[in-house]
Amino acid sequence: MARNAKPNRINLALHAALLPLVITTLLAYIGSVLWTIRISFSTSKLLPKDDWAGLAQFERLFETDRWIVSLQNMGILAIVYIGGVMVIGCLLAVFIDQQVKGESWFRTIFLYPFAMSFVVTGLIWQWLFNPTLGLQNAMHSMGWTSFTLDWTVRPETSIYAVGLAMVWQGCGTTMAIMLAALRGVDDEQWKAARLDGVSKPRYYWNIVLPQLGPALATAFVLLAVALVRTFDIVAVMTSGGPGSSSEVPAKFIIDHLFGRNNIGLASAASVVMLITVFTVLTPLLYWRSKVQSRLSAGH
Amino acid sequence: MAQVNVKDLDIVLGGNNILKSMNLEVRDGEFLVLLGPSGCGKSTLLHSIAGFIDVTEGQILIGDKDVTWADPKDRDIGMVFQSYALYPTMNVERNMSFGLRVARVPKAEIESRVERAASMLHLTDLLKRRPSQLSGGQRQRVAIGRALVRDAKVFLFDEPLSNLDAKLRSELRRELKQLHQQLETTMIYVTHYQVEAMTLATRIAVMKAGVIQQIGSPDEIYNYPTNLFVAGFLGAPTMNTFRGKLLQDNGQTTFVGPAFMANLSSYPNAKNIQTSEVIVGFRPENINLTDGKTSTNGNSGRISLIEPLGPQNIVWLTLTDGSTLSAVTDTQWHGKVGETISFDFDSARASVFDAKTEQRV
Amino acid sequence: MTTSAIATPSVAKPRKQLLTPARIGVYAFLLFTSAFFLLPLYVMLVTSLKSSDEVRAAVLFAWPASPQFGNWVEAWSTACISLACDGIRGGFWNSVRLVIPATILSVFLGALNGYALSFWRSKWGDVLFAILMLGAFVPFQIMIYPLVAWFRLGGFYNTYWAILLVHCIFGMPVLTLLFRNYFVSVPQELFKAARIDGGGFWRIFLQLMLPMATPMIIVATILQITGIWNDYLFGLIFAGKDNYPMTVQLNNLVNTTFGERRYHIDMAATILTSLVPLLVYFFSGRWFVRGIAAGAVKG
Numbered sequence: 001m002a003r004n005a006k007p008n009r010i011n012l013a014l015h016a017a018l019l020p021l022v023i024t025t026l027l028a029y030i031g032s033v034l035w036t037i038r039i040s041f042s043t044s045k046l047l048p049k050d051d052w053a054g055l056a057q058f059e060r061l062f063e064t065d066r067w068i069v070s071l072q073n074m075g076i077l078a079i080v081y082i083g084g085v086m087v088i089g090c091l092l093a094v095f096i097d098q099q100v101k102g103e104s105w106f107r108t109i110f111l112y113p114f115a116m117s118f119v120v121t122g123l124i125w126q127w128l129f130n131p132t133l134g135l136q137n138a139m140h141s142m143g144w145t146s147f148t149l150d151w152t153v154r155p156e157t158s159i160y161a162v163g164l165a166m167v168w169q170g171c172g173t174t175m176a177i178m179l180a181a182l183r184g185v186d187d188e189q190w191k192a193a194r195l196d197g198v199s200k201p202r203y204y205w206n207i208v209l210p211q212l213g214p215a216l217a218t219a220f221v222l223l224a225v226a227l228v229r230t231f232d233i234v235a236v237m238t239s240g241g242p243g244s245s246s247e248v249p250a251k252f253i254i255d256h257l258f259g260r261n262n263i264g265l266a267s268a269a270s271v272v273m274l275i276t277v278f279t280v281l282t283p284l285l286y287w288r289s290k291v292q293s294r295l296s297a298g299h
Numbered sequence: 300m301a302q303v304n305v306k307d308l309d310i311v312l313g314g315n316n317i318l319k320s321m322n323l324e325v326r327d328g329e330f331l332v333l334l335g336p337s338g339c340g341k342s343t344l345l346h347s348i349a350g351f352i353d354v355t356e357g358q359i360l361i362g363d364k365d366v367t368w369a370d371p372k373d374r375d376i377g378m379v380f381q382s383y384a385l386y387p388t389m390n391v392e393r394n395m396s397f398g399l400r401v402a403r404v405p406k407a408e409i410e411s412r413v414e415r416a417a418s419m420l421h422l423t424d425l426l427k428r429r430p431s432q433l434s435g436g437q438r439q440r441v442a443i444g445r446a447l448v449r450d451a452k453v454f455l456f457d458e459p460l461s462n463l464d465a466k467l468r469s470e471l472r473r474e475l476k477q478l479h480q481q482l483e484t485t486m487i488y489v490t491h492y493q494v495e496a497m498t499l500a501t502r503i504a505v506m507k508a509g510v511i512q513q514i515g516s517p518d519e520i521y522n523y524p525t526n527l528f529v530a531g532f533l534g535a536p537t538m539n540t541f542r543g544k545l546l547q548d549n550g551q552t553t554f555v556g557p558a559f560m561a562n563l564s565s566y567p568n569a570k571n572i573q574t575s576e577v578i579v580g581f582r583p584e585n586i587n588l589t590d591g592k593t594s595t596n597g598n599s600g601r602i603s604l605i606e607p608l609g610p611q612n613i614v615w616l617t618l619t620d621g622s623t624l625s626a627v628t629d630t631q632w633h634g635k636v637g638e639t640i641s642f643d644f645d646s647a648r649a650s651v652f653d654a655k656t657e658q659r660v
Numbered sequence: 661m662t663t664s665a666i667a668t669p670s671v672a673k674p675r676k677q678l679l680t681p682a683r684i685g686v687y688a689f690l691l692f693t694s695a696f697f698l699l700p701l702y703v704m705l706v707t708s709l710k711s712s713d714e715v716r717a718a719v720l721f722a723w724p725a726s727p728q729f730g731n732w733v734e735a736w737s738t739a740c741i742s743l744a745c746d747g748i749r750g751g752f753w754n755s756v757r758l759v760i761p762a763t764i765l766s767v768f769l770g771a772l773n774g775y776a777l778s779f780w781r782s783k784w785g786d787v788l789f790a791i792l793m794l795g796a797f798v799p800f801q802i803m804i805y806p807l808v809a810w811f812r813l814g815g816f817y818n819t820y821w822a823i824l825l826v827h828c829i830f831g832m833p834v835l836t837l838l839f840r841n842y843f844v845s846v847p848q849e850l851f852k853a854a855r856i857d858g859g860g861f862w863r864i865f866l867q868l869m870l871p872m873a874t875p876m877i878i879v880a881t882i883l884q885i886t887g888i889w890n891d892y893l894f895g896l897i898f899a900g901k902d903n904y905p906m907t908v909q910l911n912n913l914v915n916t917t918f919g920e921r922r923y924h925i926d927m928a929a930t931i932l933t934s935l936v937p938l939l940v941y942f943f944s945g946r947w948f949v950r951g952i953a954a955g956a957v958k959g
Contacts, residue, residue, distance in 0.1 A: 013861035014780050018788070021773050021832070025788050028829045029795040032806035039805070048809070092693065095686050108945055109694045112701075115941035115948075117890030119907045120934045123914055124700040127707065127923065138720035168697065176949050188384035191351055192445070196398025197372035200682070206397075210388035228799045232892040236911050253801040254893070263805050270802035281797055294431065 033274070040267035048263065057268035067269060070247040073159045077230065077248070080163035081170065082223045088167065089174030089219065094204055096175070097182045107179075111172035118169070122236035125165035126152060155245035158238050162246050165233060170226070174219045181215030182208065217288035221281060228277055249273055301362030301375070301452035301485060302327040303348060308357035310340075310347055317343045318509045321357070325453075326502075330479050330486045334496040334532070335506035341489045342457060344506075348487065349378055349455055362452055372398075377446015378455040381462060383438050385430040391417075392426040395444045409448075416447040419481070435467050436474060443478065456488040460495065472498060493533045497521065505529045522648060527657040530580050530650055536613060536625045538580040542654060545577045554579050554651075558618035559598035565647045576654035585645040586626040588614060588634070599641045600624055602634055616640065708732065708927035715923045728924070735928035741913045748929045751909030755889055755936075758905060762824050763884040766831040770880060773832070774839025775869050779851050780861070789836070796833035804897065811898070818900030826898050827888050835880050842876040843869065878947050886937045906933045 035048075043053045061067050096106055113121065128134045131150035139147035151161035185208055193203045231250040234240055240247040240255075249269060256266035303325040310318040317340045325331045333341035346352045348359055350371035359367045366374045386394050392413060399409045417423045420440040430438055439459060446454050456475075460468045476499055479486055490496060496503045497517045504514040505528075513525040524530035530538050543556030545563070552569040554561040554577065561579065563569050600616030603623070614634065616624045626642060634640060651660050703720060709727040737747035744750075777785050807826065811817035846869070854864045870877075895905040904912075910933045914926045941948060 014776060014782070017772050017776050017861065017865075018785065020769050020828075021776075021788055021792065021836070024829050024832050025792050025795065027810075028803065028807065029798065030791065032803040033798060035806040036802045088693070091689070095690055098683075098686050100686060100690065104945075106690055106694060107949070108942075109697050111945070111948065112938065112941055113697060115886055115890075115937040116934050117892065117907050117937070119890075119892045119911050120930050121700075123910070123926065123930050124704050127927070128700060128703060133715070133718045133923065134720060137718045141719060168700065171697075180949075186382055186384060188380040188382050189386060191349075191371075192378070192380060192384040192386075193397075194351070195349070195371045195376070195378055196401060196445070196449075197370075198398070198401050202401065207386050207388075225797060232907075236892070236915065239915070250799070250801050254804070254897075257805055257808075258897075267802075267805065270799065273799045274802050277797060277799055294429075 036267045036270055039263055040271045042264055044264040044267070046261040046263070053264070057264045058272070061265060061268045061272065064265075066244045066247055067249075067252055069244055070249045070252045073246060073248055074227070076159050077163050077166070077227055078224075080160065081166045081227060082220065084163070084167040085170040085174050085223055086216070086219060089171045090178050090216075092171065092175040093178035093182055096179060107176075110175050113169045114172045116169065118232035119236045121165055121169050122233040125161065125168070126237045129153075129161050152238055153242060155242050158242060158246035162230075162234055162237055165237060166230070169233075170223065174223070177215055177219045177222075178212065181212050185211055214288050214292040217284055217291075221284060221288075224277070224280060228273060303453055303485065303487065304358075304360040305344070305348065306358040306360070308344075308347065308359065309355040310343055310352060311355045312343065312352070316509070318347070321509070321511070323504065323511065323514075325485060325487060328483050328485055329501040330488065330499055332496040332500040332503045333487065333489045333506060334491065334493065334503050336491060336532075338508075339506040340509040341491075341506050343509075345455055345457055345487060345489045348453075349376055350374055375450070375452040376455055377443070377449055377451035377453075378457065379439070379442040379446065379459045381458045383430075383442040383459070385438060385441055387430050390427050390429050391422060391433070391441050391444075394430070394441055395448050398445070398449060412448045412450075413444075416444045419447065420444050420478075435463055436471050439471055439474070447482075452485065454484055454486045456486065458489055458491070460490070460492075468495075475499060493535070497533070505532060523659070524580075524650055525659050527578060527580075527652050530652070534582055536583050536627075538582050538650070539586070539624050540578050540580045541622070542576075542578050545572060545575050545651070547572070558600070558620040558622055559642075561598075561644050561646060561649070563646045563649060563651065566649055566651060567647070572651065572660050574653045574655075574660060577660070578652045578654050578657070580650040580652065581644050582648065583613065583625045583627040585648045586624065587643050587645070588626055588628055588632065589641045589643065598643060599639055602636050602638050602640055605634065605636060616642065704927050704930055707924055708735075708931050710924050712922065712924060731924050731928040732932065735913075735925050735932055739913055739922075739925050739929060740917070741909055742916065748906060748909050748913060748932060751904060751906035752932070754899075754903050754909075755905040755907075758820070758823060758827075758895075758899075758903070759885055759888045762827040762831075762888050763881055765824070766828045766835060766884055766888075767877060767880045769828060769832060770835025771839045771870060771873060771877065772865065773836040774841075774843050775865050777836070778840050778843040778846075779848075779864075779869075789840070792833050792836060796837070800830065808897065818898065820899070820903050823895060823899040823903060823905075826894050827884075827891070830894070831884060831887070835884070838880055839873065839876060842873055846872060875947075875950070878944070879950050882940060882944055882947050885940055889937050 039048050040057055041053055041055075042049050042051050043056070092110055096103055100106065129136075129149060129152040131137065131153060134149070136147060136149040139145075139149070151157035151164075189207060190203060193207055198206070229250055230248045231254060234246055234248050234251050238246045240251055250273075253266045253269045253273075256262045256269070303323075305321055305323040308318055308321040308323075309316065310321075321344065323344070333344060335341050343352060347354060348361075350366070350369060354367055357367070358365060361374055361376065364375075371378075386397065389397065395413050395416060396409050399412065404412075413426075414423070417426060420443060422437070422440055422444055425433065425437060425441075430441070433441065442459070443454070460471055463471065472495060479499075488495075488499060500517055502514060502516055503520050505512045505520060507528055513520055513529045515523075520529060521533050524533070524538075527540065530540070541554075541556045541558070543554055546553045546555055547570065550564070550570060552563045552566065552572065554563050556579070561581075563579070600618045602614060603617045604615040606613040606615075610630065612628045612630070612632065614626045614628055614632075616626065618624055624642070652658060653660050706721070706723060707715065708731055709729065710724040710731075711728050714722070714724055735747060736749050736752075738745055739747045741748070773789075777789050807829075808817060811822045811825075816822050850868070851864065854868055859868065889905070890907065891905065892907040892911065895903075895908045899905065899908070910929055913929050914921075
């Protein structure tokens with residue numbers, strides 16, 4: 001690069017312009033992550049302490065029931081939320097791709113939940129799950145007396161209620177991503193497949209789906225990141241309850257940072273989340289870039 | 300191998316009557332090219348024969364079977380698409396065998412068919428590669444291979460060379476011609492490039508606005524175009540056309556135009572032409588430029604442009620009435636822009652059209 | 661039209677089927693899922709217009725006897741949140757006061773970063789960008805405490821500036837990515853021509869590149885308006901009581917009432933809170949989809 005040829009004035013302007021980026025990246029991102037990691041190795045409670053506690057906080061963490069429950073819930077949500085959204089989102093995209101009339105109406109309907117805050121979503125579904133005033137009662141009064149939908153008040157099912165609300169909110173974006181990817185498939189392949197005697201479902205399964213690898217990975221990554229961030233909807237819909245049955249890691253961490261004044265424990269939990277995210281995402285993103293370059297090489 | 304018969308075909312798409320009472324007979328083993336400008340209905344015709352477009356009226360027969368309402372997969376056809384439409388995540392072998400696997404053909408049979416097609420198309424070493432690892436020519440062969448393994452009786456080609464650069468296009472054209480000589484299968488090929496049509500076809504069907512203007516061998520179409528449209532569509536530079544009168548006098552037929560005259564006595568059946576208002580056409584290679592001296596017809600023009608092509612030159616003349624004439628000369632000819640020069644015609648190879656109907660007379 | 665004597669029809673009748681079972685199935689699935697997505701919106705709307713008696717009567721799906729728009733007025737101006745009874749309008753104006761500058765600032769920074777990184781190549785710039793992209797995946801929980809501590813140190817914790825800054829920080833990765841990808845597709849020749857014409861860093865940015873990036877600015881603005889308006893957690897942690905956005909006020913209104921819950925007022929407040937992003941969505945749906953596709957395609 002002709003760095004020497006650049007006049008000083010431009011160098012100054014460039015560096016001034018990049019200052020927010022530098023500060024944000026180094027301080028806000030790297031700095032805060034490093035500090036939190038440091039705190040996780042201390043015995044800090046309300047304020048950071050400069051001592052060294054080794055892995056004590058981590059041990060304590062995994063002896064805490066609430067944390068274990070939140071991890072289990074995360075696993076449940078991973079299946080219900082990520083799995084549910086991927087399947088329904090893909091199905092919606094495939095069905096809309098069939099040249100249906102009123103396509104834009106359907107798209108509008110499926111995507112609008114994305115525009116709602118998690119608070120709004122949580123409150124509406126809290127209302128719907130209300131055993132005496134919500135859906136359950138509505139079904140009873142319509143004659144379906146054996147219908148039960150009191151998931152939010154029972155510890156065994158509260159997390160599933162949250163999962164359902166999250167699926168409701170999340171399908172639209174995945175559908176949009178997959179629809180865009182579907183539209184990128186050369187439609188002459190369908191003609192060739194028809195000639196080969198391939199049925200439509202088989203065409204989607206054998207020929208289209210393998211080509212959607214990168215898009216599926218993108219959708220998965222976005223969902224995984226959203227999953228780790230889950231806080232709002234749980235706080236609003238069930239407050240983590242009944243008891244701590246619908247606790248999630250993000251809420252555990254925030255509660256311990258503020259209400260319970262235990263930044264050491266919270267930091268340890270944050271570090272665990274960080275490690276989890278990167279161990280899952282790194283191979284996935286690597287695989288995705290490989291597949292993408294392979295698919296686009298010949299076009 | 301089979302012939303294809305299209306009878307009284309009507310195709311209406313989106314309210315437009317694209318094909319009206321189309322009749323076409325493709326002979327067994329021939330390479331028929333559907334040639335025409337974009338929008339003339341050639342792709343529509345091809346896709347109807349393939350079964351991707353519903354027929355409004357009429358019949359399509361392949362071999363002895365009426366396939367008018369048959370599914371594409373039941374028509375014994377193979378098709379090569381403009382983008383080749385290879386399945387990107389499957390290797391060559393799986394691309395070729397996919398249809399057979401879907402039809403539950405026994406594994407041994409699939410293997411032998413794929414092997415046979417691969418050796419015919421020189422794809423044996425490439426069987427494990429994916430489309431993204433193949434060159435344009437190799438991809439075309441795989442697309443043909445897909446049709447080959449199905450024992451297709453008719454091969455359909457939808458402008459397969461349109462997406463390629465010029466050099467690759469001529470290379471693949473030759474491969475296609477060799478393939479046809481080797482396989483002797485009936486092939487129907489759609490293109491808007493006249494060069495492809497001329498070099499590949501056994502017969503060319505020139506189409507315009509859903510109607511076949513003329514169908515015949517390349518030689519027939521080129522030298523004996525049946526109307527003005529066909530005459531203008533083939534040949535580069537385009538045929539020179541002029542309006543004028545035809546005078547019959549004492550057994551001599553003469554064309555009198557605003558800028559020149561031509562003796563058309565050697566034109567086939569010249570004496571019996573009834574019309575006097577005509578459009579006459581001369582291909583640039585059938586015009587002779589004579590140096591300096593006035594030709595017997597008193598035709599002359601001023602050189603306005605010379606395009607050297609290497610083995611030939613294209614010389615553009617401006618005539619006395621302002622119209623232009625293009626002529627092809629060999630490298631021996633010399634001339635300068637601005638010179639006045641004379642010309643005459645090889646009248647036996649002219650084309651004469653009725654001025655009103657634009658049909659050949 | 662006569663059939664030739666030799667030919668035997670292989671398929672006798674034309675299938676004039678526009679409505680095959682498969683097609684019906686497609687529409688059925690789409691309509692059914694549409695109902696699932698529209699249900700909460702309908703219930704929310706209907707409940708907000710009921711009188712308190714009708715709510716208690718618990719006929720969830722019934723349209724109110726006479727729509728009580730007064731509920732909305734009450735939610736807006738007189739509903740009680742904790743101790744104050746001024747309705748949720750305070751939260752509304754807080755959100756407005758926050759969203760507009762935060763959107764403008766974060767989009768501007770994203771565009772600036774994207775421009776600087778794609779046209780003015782520098783080694784450090786690429787490294788910073790890579791780190792920032794990693795930052796997009798970092799679970800935000802790990803960054804919260806250090807940010808709080810630093811803001812406290814700077815004396816602006818729990819103020820307007822804190823929440824404004826936080827939105828810029830957390831919006832930077834996605835917005836920078838969006839703009840950088842967009843600018844990468846602008847031909848370098850354009851930039852070189854501008855340099856030859858004597859343009860400097862800021863001039864080229866403000867007069868050439870920024871105007872050219874209008875579609876992306878629209879997409880980014882929509883994403884930010886929606887995201888910042890709908891945010892709950894950051895508003896709760898960083899904004900301070902005087903600046904609580906509408907989402908926080910909403911949750912306080914609904915989940916921390918003493919005495920009898922007034923569901924119809926709650927739902928009215930919920931509608932009011934989701935009005936702004938929903939309107940943005942309905943009037944710019946096309947850009948929404950573009951934004952998702954643009955952000956998602958490159959991960």
